[in-house]
Amino acid sequence: MTAPTRTAEELLAADAAMGPVVLHVGDLDAMTAYYRDVLTLRVLAAEGATVTLGRAGTPLVVLRHGPELAAAAPGHAGLFHTALLFESPTALAGALASVARHGAGTYTGSADHLVSQAFYLTDPEGNGVELYVDRPRETWTWHGGQVQMDSLPLDPTGFIRRHLTPEAEADPAASGAVVGHVHLQVGDIPTARAFYVDALGFEPTFEMGTALFVSVGGYHHHMAMNTWRSAGAARRPVTLGLGEVTLDLPAADDVGRLGERLRRHGVAVRDDGASVTFEDPWANLVRVRVGAPAGAPA
Numbered sequence: 001m002t003a004p005t006r007t008a009e010e011l012l013a014a015d016a017a018m019g020p021v022v023l024h025v026g027d028l029d030a031m032t033a034y035y036r037d038v039l040t041l042r043v044l045a046a047e048g049a050t051v052t053l054g055r056a057g058t059p060l061v062v063l064r065h066g067p068e069l070a071a072a073a074p075g076h077a078g079l080f081h082t083a084l085l086f087e088s089p090t091a092l093a094g095a096l097a098s099v100a101r102h103g104a105g106t107y108t109g110s111a112d113h114l115v116s117q118a119f120y121l122t123d124p125e126g127n128g129v130e131l132y133v134d135r136p137r138e139t140w141t142w143h144g145g146q147v148q149m150d151s152l153p154l155d156p157t158g159f160i161r162r163h164l165t166p167e168a169e170a171d172p173a174a175s176g177a178v179v180g181h182v183h184l185q186v187g188d189i190p191t192a193r194a195f196y197v198d199a200l201g202f203e204p205t206f207e208m209g210t211a212l213f214v215s216v217g218g219y220h221h222h223m224a225m226n227t228w229r230s231a232g233a234a235r236r237p238v239t240l241g242l243g244e245v246t247l248d249l250p251a252a253d254d255v256g257r258l259g260e261r262l263r264r265h266g267v268a269v270r271d272d273g274a275s276v277t278f279e280d281p282w283a284n285l286v287r288v289r290v291g292a293p294a295g296a297p298a
Contacts, residue, residue: 018182127242147221189207
């Protein structure tokens with residue numbers, strides 16, 4: 001059966017993009033050092049208990065000191081990984097070379113996903129991180145509305161050897177990056193689909209029994225949800241780890257329409273005049289605001 005066509009009023013704007021991910025952290029100094037010195041982000045602002053890091057002036061990760069918070073329990077809902085999209089293989093190779101020198105113990109694996117080449121890490125407080133670069137869109141393959149993805153072997157040493165330049169090695173933070181996608185741990189996929197597709201307005205791009213990938217504008221995915229380590233998870237308390245996910249829309253009218261749509265679906269929405277915030281069914285906080293970051297995936 002063919003899925004019914006959805007109207008523009010039921011969808012997020014096609015040029016929406018992900019904004020920075022906020023993390024509650026127990027050791028602000030150590031986490032700042034990791035994202036700055038290992039992952040090669042730059043400190044864009046440091047005010048009291050909050051440090052914002054990014055590339056080329058674009059905030060990517062916001063660290064909020066919360067030493068009173070407990071660590072998340074095993075099997076919890078929350079963050080699976082924050083995925084940082086680099087502007088070129090050379091830029092990614094520069095960051096990977098830094099990981100190899102300063103944080104090799106945090107590296108957890110890699111994969112060729114056909115649409116992208118990705119490398120995975122776990123930060124010092126257990127938050128997943130993906131560093132990746134996209135393959136050109138014209139090389140992506142779609143079947144029946146689903147993008148073809150896989151997890152093929154990808155040698156990090158070979159990738160660095162092929163793409164690293166002396167300039168990228170000397171100044172790996174010189175190039176830009178954005179939050180390409182955010183991957184969450186959730187309790188079940190049907191509920192995630194009802195929230196992120198039907199209510200929030202993403203379009204599904206890849207779906208299996210244990211994971212759902214969604215996007216706007218024909219991107220392979222801006223968000224994903226899985227139950228690989230969290231099947232049956234309930235609403236999460238405030239803990240160390242994920243603080244909030246940010247979604248950037250191009251205009252105030254887009255934010256207003258989204259707020260109205262969420263309310264029709266029974267989602268409690270808070271509007272402070274600059275952004276709207278709401279929780280998904282597992283109490284993962286999402287903030288939607290105006291202003292897609294420069295350099296978002298085309």
